[in-house]
Amino acid sequence: MPKRALARSTLFVTTLLIAAPTLAAGDDGIVIYNAQHENLTRAWVDGFSRDTGIKVTVRNGDDSELGNQIVQEGPASPADVFLTENSPAMAMVDHAGLLAPLPPATLAQVAPAWRPSHGRWTGIAARATVFVYNKNKLPRAELPASLLDLARPSWKGRWAASPSGADFQAIVSAMLELKGEAVTLQWLKAMKTNFTAYKGNSTVLKAVNAGQVEGGVIYHYYSFVDQAKTGENSKNTALHYFRHQDPGAFVSISGGGVLASSRHKEQAQAFLKWITGPAGQAILKNGNAFEYAVGVNAASNPALPPLTQLDAPRVDAARLNSKKVVDLMIQAGLL
Numbered sequence: 001m002p003k004r005a006l007a008r009s010t011l012f013v014t015t016l017l018i019a020a021p022t023l024a025a026g027d028d029g030i031v032i033y034n035a036q037h038e039n040l041t042r043a044w045v046d047g048f049s050r051d052t053g054i055k056v057t058v059r060n061g062d063d064s065e066l067g068n069q070i071v072q073e074g075p076a077s078p079a080d081v082f083l084t085e086n087s088p089a090m091a092m093v094d095h096a097g098l099l100a101p102l103p104p105a106t107l108a109q110v111a112p113a114w115r116p117s118h119g120r121w122t123g124i125a126a127r128a129t130v131f132v133y134n135k136n137k138l139p140r141a142e143l144p145a146s147l148l149d150l151a152r153p154s155w156k157g158r159w160a161a162s163p164s165g166a167d168f169q170a171i172v173s174a175m176l177e178l179k180g181e182a183v184t185l186q187w188l189k190a191m192k193t194n195f196t197a198y199k200g201n202s203t204v205l206k207a208v209n210a211g212q213v214e215g216g217v218i219y220h221y222y223s224f225v226d227q228a229k230t231g232e233n234s235k236n237t238a239l240h241y242f243r244h245q246d247p248g249a250f251v252s253i254s255g256g257g258v259l260a261s262s263r264h265k266e267q268a269q270a271f272l273k274w275i276t277g278p279a280g281q282a283i284l285k286n287g288n289a290f291e292y293a294v295g296v297n298a299a300s301n302p303a304l305p306p307l308t309q310l311d312a313p314r315v316d317a318a319r320l321n322s323k324k325v326v327d328l329m330i331q332a333g334l335l
């Protein structure tokens with residue numbers, strides 16, 4: 001770069017830092033590739049835009065779809081920010097070298113348990129694995145002690161899941177990390193024999209509620225969201241938390257990251273700082289997403305059992321591998 005151009009770009013950066021996070025007139029704001037629930041992201045975006053005046057365009061999709069799209073687009077991606085439902089898709093984008101480091105001030109807002117130590121993305125919310133069961137069909141005494149128990153012949157035909165979804169695949173990625181490939185593949189093969197497939201966790205919840213199946217492996221919020229509405233799809237159900245650091249007690253992290261190729265980095269970083277800060281995390285406490293807050297000292301929705309009491313296994317979210325999970329699930333005939 002010629003010296004004068006370098007000087008000019010340094011000046012530009014300095015100006016931007018002082019003026020941050022406002023955008024130049026005519027700028028169309030930041031683009032978020034969003035795989036989180038649309039309602040939650042909408043609440044975050046509305047609050048952020050109200051507080052900062054920064055415009056935001058949201059493109060919705062699911063974890064693997066948008067993660068793969070970012071990898072394919074590479075540095076030409078129009079995305080400034082990527083928000084995931086679960087962390088494996090974020091790890092995939094990170095492994096492709098496409099994320100910018102987050103500043104210490106943002107990272108310091110999130111409890112270390114809910115973000116990878118490398119600091120290239122952070123947790124923005126968390127979700128707990130549960131076994132939802134039909135109270136009229138399954139006595140508490142017969143609940144599985146471990147997620148691994150659902151592979152036993154005695155569980156044949158009695159449980160459900162949504163294997164094509166990012167939520168369930170994140171749970172499998174945790175099992176893979178905790179128990180290794182051989183145990184995970186064996187469990188997935190037994191699952192193929194034992195379980196009933198539904199598309200989407202809401203459908204699993206409905207099927208359990210209707211008594212079509214005794215139980216299902218989903219995340220906690222599907223039930224809380226339904227309860228906060230009419231409760232008609234969950235009234236016959238209860239949630240069983242596996243606890244005891246079981247693979248079935250896995251708490252999955254929703255991720256937020258800024259793309260290294262972003263042309264609005266200051267604004268994109270401001271968004272990550274906002275959603276992980278007090279205002280963004282308060283939306284998790286006061287809104288109807290029913291996902292857990294991950295901010296330091298941030299309270300979650302009081303309807304939820306405290307995250308610290310779920311006795312989740314320690315899993316390094318940066319190591320969760322979506323590609324290997326898909327390979328194993330294909331081998332087991334689940335995909």
Ligand SMILES: [Fe+2]
Nearest residue numbers: 085167201219
């Ligand atoms: Fe979900």
